[in-house]
Amino acid sequence: MGLASASTASGAPEGMQLCIFDLRRGQNEGQELDKILFFYPADLPFSAQFSVIGLSEGLITFTRIFSPEAACDAIEAERHSHVFCEAEPDIWMVMIVEKSKEYEAMWRTDALRKVLKEVHSLFVMFHGSIRAMLDKDPGGVLARSHLYPFIMDYLGAFEKRSPFDECCWDFLVGKKLLMPSFRDCLKERGTVQMLTVGREAAIEVQSLVRVLESCAGTLPCHSLILFQDLLVSSTLSPDDTVNLFAYAVLRLTPRALSSGASSWSYLRKGTTSNVSSSSILSHSGAVPEQFHSLHDNSPAGDDSSHVIRPLKQGKWSKGKDGFLATDIWGAEPSTGVSATPTVFLRQTEERMFLCAHQHKSLTLIFLIPVSSVLNGEQGVSTVKQQVLESVSLKLLKVEEKLSKGWGGENAYHVSGYRYLLVDGDRNVSRASPPGKVITLSKESLLALSKLREEVDSEKSRAQWDSAGHEKELEVSIRAKNNAWVIARVTRGKELYMVLEKANETLLYASDAVEKFSNRYCSGAFSLN
Amino acid sequence: MTSETSPSVSGDEASDPKPSPEDQLASLALSETDGPASGSPRENNRHNEIESAEEEVQTNSAAPGLAVVENSGEAVRRGRIGGVLWARTNSEPEADGPESPSSSGYAGERGSSSASSAGSGIYEIAEVRDDEVVDGVSDSQAAWVPGKRHVDEDDASISWRKRKKHYFILSNSGKPIYSRHGDEHKLAGFSATLQAIISFVENGGxxxxxxxxxxxxxxFLVKGPIYLVCISCTEEPYESLRMQLELIYGQMLLILTKSVNRCFEKNPKFDMTPLLGGTDVVFSSLIHSFSWNPATFLHAYTCLPLAYATRQAAGAILQDVADSGVLFAILMCKHKVISLVGAQKASLHPDDILLLSNFVMASESFRTSESFSPICLPRYNPMAFLYAYVHYFDIDTYLMLLTTSSEAFYHLKDCRIRIEMVLLKSSVLSEIQRSMLDGGMRVEELPLDPLPRSGSFSPHLGQHTLPTDSPDGFRELYGGIGGPAGLWHFIYRSIFLDQYVSSEFSAPISSPRQQKRLYRAYQKLYASMHERGIGPHKTQFRRDENYVLLCWVTQDFELYAAFDPLADKALAIKTCNRVCQWVKDVENEIFLLGASPFSW
Structure with missing residues (x-):
């Protein structure tokens, strides 16, 4: 038996449900099914799906009585949290997570909402908006057939093996989707993590970017450079940078390439029957009629109905020329050459070819407008060669410089501190390395998660109460376990911190924040 | 048939062979009433259904005459408590002579409440004022007018939808029982919607x-057959709002006891509104206290500051009385306790004190003459009625004697006379008046240095902590900027005593609006410190654009202090320590010690 049966058997109490529906659709009795654009798990009986959608729709309508400008954000029930996100006008995404003790299911609603926002942003980047798809195909088949594999592939990233897996990879039975919990309170989804570079390296990077721009000639070309999983430079708008960065970290960086491969190997251990990229797809083996039109395992270059799955795992590989290649986008029928991926830029609403080149730890992504490349794939590969020729030397140099200055995965560890620093204006964050965060006790993490929830609500209130007026807040809590849990919000920047082995006095804690702020935040959180 | 559908959605599940979530939540389309997007025929259809349902409900409730309703309500209450009561109707035949107790507060209000819904002139004025002030702009305790507002509104009114805080009580069949704003009967459709949401989620396990x-x-708060809902756009945290619903439920139990549940067991469509007729003022004053009375979130009571000997004298006579078969004897001045005494092993929960004093103070009729009224203390015993003898000694000071016997009126009256004599003789009553005028602890008077303690904090109690004998001059020193180190206000809660003391409001927390804002900030701080599952935290420092707030929770006490937002941290901490020392130095006067009925 393959994975499918094993996971279906354990799939009974589902930890998470996710649905997307269109409020405009299915207005008449008997047409409710038409509302649903996506539902996970897909094998949930329709009656249960309808009840989720019915409640969501009902509460959206209900809350608009009092809050016409902002309908339902979340429902907290004893056993579940429902998180709402109106991704596009009338297109709602709702995630329902179960509060089970087993998985320490305590989370921030905002962290969950960011998951919804991220998957939607990525979807739009590759496929355009859901509304546009529905306009193109009012029947909804197009939208559904794209949403289903896309979100399933995305959710694969949250698929955690059972806790026993740490010691024994064979326990795949207790598989569940684990959404961000309180343990992730020192992370911020939807932000970019930057590499700090020295002055010299920065100059090298600058010149590399300039060369990139110039070699594209008159083409309005954009570039994004990553070192490991950290951003070095971007010429894209902040929104587009966040999206492309997220995609790169998920699928393109050296770590993503290798982890895709390695997770492949242990996920497939002993099973050869089911080779869909993510076992989550096989998990929901029973795909209802509305998804039947989809060919999830169809080989590349199948036919016009082929659905592109940009998040499909293990589909990217590095070629000899250093360019990253994938057959996700199919191939040109005439030549058999893999088609170059394309993305939509949010800012310019332009369709761009996405080319990625990798040299050791350095990933270079450049985007060329589809409209400016005349003869298809051939044209793209010409541009690629041109770029490679003109930047390869610089690339080596930059990689060398960055590698030399790179402090390893604990580069941004600050001894004694566990922190998260978010610059909301620039969508940038920096945090203690995960390996250091796990040393914190559950109590400290819970306390910080709760504090962040408070700050989230203060921020959103400030946003409703006085647009443009930014929240200023400083909170230091000494928790029951004697850890200091700290939040600072000032001028669009946020700092969260846990100090576990700190002195009992408030002044000591404040002093520690002050030192950190002066040293690592150029005094952004300092009081003087 | 149609008339029944909307108000009791759960009811038609049985009749409907294939209930879909759409049907169950059909009434949620309420907002379409005047929404611009009510285009589709289906939406209009839903809307019509609701409207017709509302009409039905109104005629239903209009059908039995007022008298009938009252009588049936009376019957239910009496049936349950199994005894003839003094109170509850104005036409009590037992009432003999001027000496007899009047009806209890809410029974007396009953007639006037129906009059007020017709819209008397006074009421309209109150409404206008409320529009301007209560919902956040500049309401004050002084400006607050008890009773129900906006009776002309319902969920279709824009003004109603924009109210900052709504509270609803409804039955599990969706029948409205109480609404803070608007006429319950007109809100039947809305109430059904709330019920639909609750039952829909419940059906999903x-x-x-x-x-x-x-x-x-x-x-949402579900208490058996009673549903309570709060809709708020204030910044109060969820935990605080839920506690407020708990208190509202407690207030309802205080009036009816939990045995009202049996009425719903017998008849799920039981209409409870007549049982609560005239109690609008009680609920509205409780709700008002959610924006000024720290007891509502601290779960502690506060005492009127009095010299130790004075409070002792009051306690001694109350104790005397308690020994003669009185369950609880409580002497209060407004919401502050002067002294309270309980029979052996009986202990009084601070929430019960809050609800009882709210009930008494809100009901105008208690003020006019001595009263004997059945009440229930939900934390003491939610199933049973006690009988409260209430008498006002002056405009603010009142005595409550609680007993289990419905026959005890004359005995309690005798007790009261004895108490009154002692209080007058020992000039306790005049001391109370003086304390009222002088007020409590003031941040400006926080002792500056650890001089030998005098054991007294305020000039009117004799010794003064200040070297100078002119407190007014001293206050000027700070020029209306609060106490030392920018201390603006504090609340100290003694955990063992279940009591708190709150400093007087002084500049710059002088306007009611600022006071309410500070109150809300404390409320948030309390919720944050007592976060469920991980709390209580030990210390919290919080600075925003309005305040520096410091909270300190130990095994013995909790201190909440508000400072100028620019206050210096180190100085603020020092000042907090001094506040704690100060409170300990004067605890004899600000707290009720020893004589209380708590079993520790």
């Missing part, structure tokens, strides 16, 4: 606690 939408929170 879950229980809805909270819905968030922008600034709004909808908080």
């Amino acid at each position: 879950d229980r809805v606690k909270l819905v968030r939408a922008g600034k709004h929170q909808v908080v």
Whole structure:
């Protein structure tokens, strides 16, 4: 038996449900099914799906009585949290997570909402908006057939093996989707993590970017450079940078390439029957009629109905020329050459070819407008060669410089501190390395998660109460376990911190924040 | 048939062979009433259904005459408590002579409440004022007018939808029982919607606690057949709003006891509104206290500051009385306790004190003559009625004697006379008046240095802590900027005593609006410190654009202090320590010690 049966058997109490529906659709009795654009798990009986959608729709309508400008954000029930996100006008995404003790299911609603926002942003980047798809195909088949594999592939990233897996990879039975919990309170989804570079390296990077721009000639070309999983430079708008960065970290960086491969190997251990990229797809083996039109395992270059799955795992590989290649986008029928991926830029609403080149730890992504490349794939590969020729030397140099200055995965560890620093204006964050965060006790993490929830609500209130007026807040809590849990919000920047082995006095804690702020935040959180 | 559908959605599940969530939540289309997007025929159809349902409900309730309703309500109450009561109707035949107790507060209000819904002139004025002030702009305790507002509104009114805080009580069949704003009967459709949400989630094997939408929170509390809902766009945390619903439920139990549940067991469509007729003022004053009375979130009571000997004298006579078969004897001045005494092993929960004093103070009729009224203390015994003898000694000071016997009126009256004599003789009553005038602890008077303690904090109690004998001059020293180190206000809660002391409001927390804002900030701080599952935290420092707040929770006490937002941290901490020392130095006067009925 393959994975499918094993996971279906354990799939009974589902930890998470996710649905997307269109409020405009299915207005008449008997047409409710038409509302649903996506539902996970897909094998949930329709009656249960309808009840989720019915409640969501009902509460959206209900809350608009009092809050016409902002309908339902979340429902907290004893056993579940429902998180709402109106991704596009009338297109709602709702995630329902179960509060089970087993998985320490305590989370921030905002962290969950960011998951919804991220998957939607990525979807739009590759496929355009859901509304546009529905306009193109009012029947909804197009939208559904794209949403289903896309979100399933995305959710694969949250698929955690059972806790026993740490010691024994064979326990795949207790598989569940684990959404961000309180343990992730020192992370911020939807932000970019930057590499700090020295002055010299920065100059090298600058010149590399300039060369990139110039070699594209008159083409309005954009570039994004990553070192490991950290951003070095971007010429894209902040929104587009966040999206492309997220995609790169998920699928393109050296770590993503290798982890895709390695997770492949242990996920497939002993099973050869089911080779869909993510076992989550096989998990929901029973795909209802509305998804039947989809060919999830169809080989590349199948036919016009082929659905592109940009998040499909293990589909990217590095070629000899250093360019990253994938057959996700199919191939040109005439030549058999893999088609170059394309993305939509949010800012310019332009369709761009996405080319990625990798040299050791350095990933270079450049985007060329589809409209400016005349003869298809051939044209793209010409541009690629041109770029490679003109930047390869610089690339080596930059990689060398960055590698030399790179402090390893604990580069941004600050001894004694566990922190998260978010610059909301620039969508940038920096945090203690995960390996250091796990040393914190559950109590400290819970306390910080709760504090962040408070700050989230203060921020959103400030946003409703006085647009443009930014929240200023400083909170230091000494928790029951004697850890200091700290939040600072000032001028669009946020700092969260846990100090576990700190002195009992408030002044000591404040002093520690002050030192950190002066040293690592150029005094952004300092009081003087 | 149609008339029944909307108000009791759960009811038609049985009749409907294939209930779909759409049907169950059909009434949620309420907002379409005047929404611009009510285009589709289906929406209009839903809307019509609701409207017709509302009409039905109104005629239903109009059908039995007022008298009938009252009588049936009376019957229910009496049936349950199994005894003839003094109170509850104005036409009590037992009433003999001027000496007899009047009816209890809410029974007396009953007639006037129906009059007020017709819209008397006074009421309209109150409404206008409320529009301007209560919902956040500049309401004050002084400006607050008890009773029900906006009776002309319903969920179709824009003004109603924009109210900052709604509270609803409804039955599990969706029948409205109480609404803070608007006429319950007109809100039948809305009430059915709330019921539909609760039962829809319940049918899915879950229980809805909270819905968030922008600034709004909808908080649900299910208590057997009684549903309570709060819809608020204030910044109060969920935990605080839920506690407020608990208190509202407690207030309802205080009036009816939990045995009202049996009425719903017998008849799920039981209409409870007549039982609560005239109690609008009680609920509205409780709700008002959610914006000024720290007892509502601290779960502690506060005492009127008095010299130790004075309070002792009051306690001694109350104790005397308690030994003669009185369950609880409580002497209060407004919401502050002067002294309280309980029979052996009986202990009084601070929430019960809050609800009882609210009930008494809100009901105008208690003020006019001595009264004997059945009440229930929900934390003491939610199933049973006690009997409260209430007498006002002056405009603010009142005595409550609680007993289990419905026959005890004359005995309690004798007790009261004895108490009154002693209080007058020992000039306790005049001391109370003086304390009222002088007020409590003031941040400006916080002792500056650890001089030998005098054991007294305020000039009117004799010794003064200040070297100078002119407190007014001293206050000027700070020029209306509060106490030392920018201390603006504090609340100290003694955990063992279940009591708190709150400093007097002084500049710059002088306007009611600022006071309410500070109150809300404390409330938030309390919720944050007592976060469920991980709390209580030990210390919290919080600085925003309005305040520096410091909170300190130990095994013995909790201190909440508000400072100028620019206050220096180190100085603020020092000042907090001094506040704690100060409170300990004067605890004899600000707290009720020893003589209380708590069993520790």
